[in-house]
Amino acid sequence: MNPVSKFTPKLRREKTALSNSDLAKKKDAVQVFCRLRPLQDDQESNCIKLLSSSVLALTTPAESKLIRKEVHCQFKHIFTNYASQKEVFDTVAYPFLVDLLHGKNGLLFTYGVTGSGKTHTLTGDQNNPGIMPKCIYTIFNTIADFQAPKCVIKSDRMNGFEVQSREDAMQDQLFILRSASKTPGRSNGKKLKDKSYLNDGAKIMDINENNLYSVFVSYIEIYNNTVYDLLDENSGKTLQGKILREDSQKNMYVNGVVETEVKSAEEAFELFNIGQKRKKMGNTVLNSVSSRSHSIFNIRVVQFQQLAHNEEGQPVIPDSNLLKVAQLSLVDLAGSERTNRTQNTGQLLREASQINNSLLSLRTCLEILRENQLTGANRLVPYRDSRLTLLFKNYFEGEGRVVMIVCVNPSAEDFEENLQVMKFAETTQDVKVARAEPKFTPHKKKIQKKPATPFACKSGGTFTLGPKLPEIKLSFNSLEESQVALERLLNVLKTRRQKIKTADEELDQKENHFRKRLIEIYQENILGKSEVKSMRAQLKKEKQRCTNVESKLADLESKNGDLNMKLRDHQGEICALRNTIAEKDLKINKNILEKEKIKQKMALQNEKKDHELDAKLRRQREHLQAAMRAKDSKIQKVKEILEGDFAPVVVVETPPVQEYVQPPETPKQQTRRPIGTPASRQRRSRSAGDVWLEHNSVKPVPLGTVLQPSMKKRKSVTKLSKASDVTNPKQSKYCLIAQEQDDGGDVETKVYKGDIVPTCGGGAQVIFNDVERLRQESPTADIK
Numbered sequence: 208m209n210p211v212s213k214f215t216p217k218l219r220r221e222k223t224a225l226s227n228s229d230l231a232k233k234k235d236a237v238q239v240f241c242r243l244r245p246l247q248d249d250q251e252s253n254c255i256k257l258l259s260s261s262v263l264a265l266t267t268p269a270e271s272k273l274i275r276k277e278v279h280c281q282f283k284h285i286f287t288n289y290a291s292q293k294e295v296f297d298t299v300a301y302p303f304l305v306d307l308l309h310g311k312n313g314l315l316f317t318y319g320v321t322g323s324g325k326t327h328t329l330t331g332d333q334n335n336p337g338i339m340p341k342c343i344y345t346i347f348n349t350i351a352d353f354q355a356p357k358c359v360i361k362s363d364r365m366n367g368f369e370v371q372s373r374e375d376a377m378q379d380q381l382f383i384l385r386s387a388s389k390t391p392g393r394s395n396g397k398k399l400k401d402k403s404y405l406n407d408g409a410k411i412m413d414i415n416e417n418n419l420y421s422v423f424v425s426y427i428e429i430y431n432n433t434v435y436d437l438l439d440e441n442s443g444k445t446l447q448g449k450i451l452r453e454d455s456q457k458n459m460y461v462n463g464v465v466e467t468e469v470k471s472a473e474e475a476f477e478l479f480n481i482g483q484k485r486k487k488m489g490n491t492v493l494n495s496v497s498s499r500s501h502s503i504f505n506i507r508v509v510q511f512q513q514l515a516h517n518e519e520g521q522p523v524i525p526d527s528n529l530l531k532v533a534q535l536s537l538v539d540l541a542g543s544e545r546t547n548r549t550q551n552t553g554q555l556l557r558e559a560s561q562i563n564n565s566l567l568s569l570r571t572c573l574e575i576l577r578e579n580q581l582t583g584a585n586r587l588v589p590y591r592d593s594r595l596t597l598l599f600k601n602y603f604e605g606e607g608r609v610v611m612i613v614c615v616n617p618s619a620e621d622f623e624e625n626l627q628v629m630k631f632a633e634t635t636q637d638v639k640v641a642r643a644e645p646k647f648t649p650h651k652k653k654i655q656k657k658p659a660t661p662f663a664c665k666s667g668g669t670f671t672l673g674p675k676l677p678e679i680k681l682s683f684n685s686l687e688e689s690q691v692a693l694e695r696l697l698n699v700l701k702t703r704r705q706k707i708k709t710a711d712e713e714l715d716q717k718e719n720h721f722r723k724r725l726i727e728i729y730q731e732n733i734l735g736k737s738e739v740k741s742m743r744a745q746l747k748k749e750k751q752r753c754t755n756v757e758s759k760l761a762d763l764e765s766k767n768g769d770l771n772m773k774l775r776d777h778q779g780e781i782c783a784l785r786n787t788i789a790e791k792d793l794k795i796n797k798n799i800l801e802k803e804k805i806k807q808k809m810a811l812q813n814e815k816k817d818h819e820l821d822a823k824l825r826r827q828r829e830h831l832q833a834a835m836r837a838k839d840s841k842i843q844k845v846k847e848i849l850e851g852d853f854a855p856v857v858v859v860e861t862p863p864v865q866e867y868v869q870p871p872e873t874p875k876q877q878t879r880r881p882i883g884t885p886a887s888r889q890r891r892s893r894s895a896g897d898v899w900l901e902h903n904s905v906k907p908v909p910l911g912t913v914l915q916p917s918m919k920k921r922k923s924v925t926k927l928s929k930a931s932d933v934t935n936p937k938q939s940k941y942c943l944i945a946q947e948q949d950d951g952g953d954v955e956t957k958v959y960k961g962d963i964v965p966t967c968g969g970g971a972q973v974i975f976n977d978v979e980r981l982r983q984e985s986p987t988a989d990i991k
């Protein structure tokens with residue numbers, strides 16, 4: 208049975224009128240909610256303080272290097288870390304569903320730092336379902352009794368919907384069943400209850416019960432600024448990028464996106480799970496299951512008024528133009544990341560930079576929108592900077608309600624990122640978007656009606672010329688009977704003629720209608736042809752542009768190649784020059800080293816010479832001093848001899864002074880020439896061992912050397928005051944120790960040694976036969 212449209216296109220004109228005047232007046236600010244997630248660890252420090260149910264304070268953590276401050280942020284409502292998924296759904300998403308089932312669009316997106324709970328809020332898990340599963344359940348709980356037959360409404364993959372005949376719908380249903388049984392992963396929503404979520408039975412109360420509803424879902428992701436269809440079965444393992452297009456009503460849509468009709472929540476979840484498996488996820492330091500792309504789960508509800516049922520009890524379906532279409536986009540944005548915290552590298556780092564770029568574009572667009580609205584400026588909003596903003600362009604320009612949930616991890620570690628998130632939230636709240644109005648399908652495509660057979664009668668039976676011709680039996684016997692038969696024949700012929708005339712008229716009418724239709728088709732064909740022609744021209748232009756760009760690219764590439772060659776040459780030259788420089792540097796360094804060595808050598812030689820000269824000088828000086836001292840001591844001794852009452856002392860001539868004089872080992876008397884020694888004096892007996900008379904005139908500086916005068920038995924005196932000091936017959940040896948210290952601290956010790964020889968007068972005389980000299984140089988003398 209072909210569907211018959213019972214509507215006039217009036218409603219459409221009403222909609223256009225609304226969009227021009229009323230929409231411009233009714234504007235609502237974007238609603239921004241905040242949801243705090245629980246801290247992972249109770250010990251973690253918190254940077255967020257709740258001041259009321261809509262205001263929070265963000266405080267700089269003590270360990271931060273930033274100046275300490277408290278930033279206050281206001282939201283439509285703040286959900287604390289204790290808030291349940293139901294509370295979030297009831298407050299944020301429920302109003303969206305009311306709108307959706309009344310034909311109004313909506314965009315709900317979660318925004319926040321990675322790991323702040325965006326996916327948890329939007330999807331949740333089986334026991335704790337988030338906004339998406341709750342929305343799906345609520346829709347099906349509500350429209351359970353008002354669902355349109357499957358496949359009667361069909362997506363045209365160009366953002367529009369078309370109405371199918373029941374036969375086509377049946378065929379499509381069969382096709383779906385067959386392909387579902389062939390595809391191992393698909394179970395047509397029947398066996399997937401175990402993968403489902405908890406249904407709390409929520410419903411929307413005031414829907415239009417005269418309408419029938421069809422629900423369609425699509426699931427896309429924007430990864431590295433490319434749009435992918437997560438439900439595209441034909442792409443194989445690698446998803447193909449999709450392009451964004453504008454439909455006739457300037458709505459952005461993903462060209463060729465798979466939009467599947469679902470008849471139960473489970474079917475929707477099955478598709479969501481299929482898409483979820485294809486979604487790009489990553490394991491980062493901050494979240495083990497981190498979304499690396501922005502994912503968009505679209506729910507579209509198509510509704511139409513059910514005016515009548517046909518003889519078979521099937522609803523009569525209206526024209527495609529009168530379908531009311533509304534869309535709810537649930538967007539899970541990838542988390543903003545600071546690379547120094549996530550420590551991402553390679554692919555993850557590239558992804559993060561793309562994520563941050565697209566979020567930055569979103570922020571820029573909203574900032575410019577706000578500026579335009581606040582100042583009346585007309586700055587171009589750069590929606591085209593990223594696929595994310597381009598896709599949602601219509602929402603920000605008044606295609607529906609926009610709500611953002613800012614997810615926040617209150618951990619002090621997230622402070623700096625949270626600060627940025629709060630700034631963005633502030634900007635977003637100031638943006639106003641036109642209030643959503645019910646939308647009708649943007650596509651005008653009508654179903655193909657089968658052309659009526661010109662000769663078919665309305666009842667659908669075969670064409671007859673009317674009642675059968677009566678049998679005529681003419682008889683000359685009964686003229687009356689013949690007359691009646693002829694009249695009956697005449698009547699039948701008249702009826703037939705009338706019928707033929709009516710058929711002729713009908714035929715003419717149909718012919719006219721057919722001709723008219725033919726002309727229409729011809730005109731459409733001409734229009735189509737001219738459209739094709741203009742598109743071909745455009746394509747040609749584009750191709751030409753492409754060729755130009757390609758040739759430019761080739762030029763640039765060859766130039767680039769030349770430049771690279773030159774660069775390589777220059778690099779080679781630079782390398783050679785560097786090598787030469789390095790060699791020269793090496794030589795210079797060698798020369799410097801040699802010079803340094805020569806200098807050191809010369810300095811050493813100079814020093815040596817200086818030392819030698821010094822030593823020579825010192826020796827000469829000492830020699831002179833010694834000579835002087837010898838003279839002095841001679842004079843002194845002569846004096847003492849003259850003054851004393853003991854025998855005159857014979858002084859041994861001092862040997863020439865040396866640097867260091869070792870005490871003589873062998874009998875020195877043999878080598879020394881005694882001066883003035885009395886020839887025949889008796890020497891004291893030495894059988895009992897020599898006893899030394901040690902004469903220390905002053906307190907001597909302790910020698911502290913191994914060279915000590917060898918005196919086994921000794922008697923020490925500091926002064927010879929009496930003659931008996933010398934004449935004691937036990938003493939046979941005399942030793943005089945004298946010390947001198949010069950200005951430089953050098954000490955010179957002299958040990959004069961001699962034999963005590965008794966004199967004939969009963970006195971004694973000392974015959975000096977040896978002198979030992981020990982010079983001790985002060986270690987600091989050289990430094991001076």
Ligand SMILES: Nc1ncnc2c1ncn2[C@@H]1O[C@H](COP(=O)(O)OP(=O)(O)OP(=O)(O)O)[C@@H](O)[C@H]1O
Nearest residue numbers: 244245321322323324325326327494497498541542
């Ligand atoms: N309100 C909450 N209550 C309980 N657990 C939460 C809440 N919010 C988040 N979580 C948990 O925190 C973890 C990270 O959350 P989620 O994956 O939702 O972060 P995300 O913002 O989507 O991160 P990304 O941007 O990296 O994808 C998950 O294990 C999630 O269960």
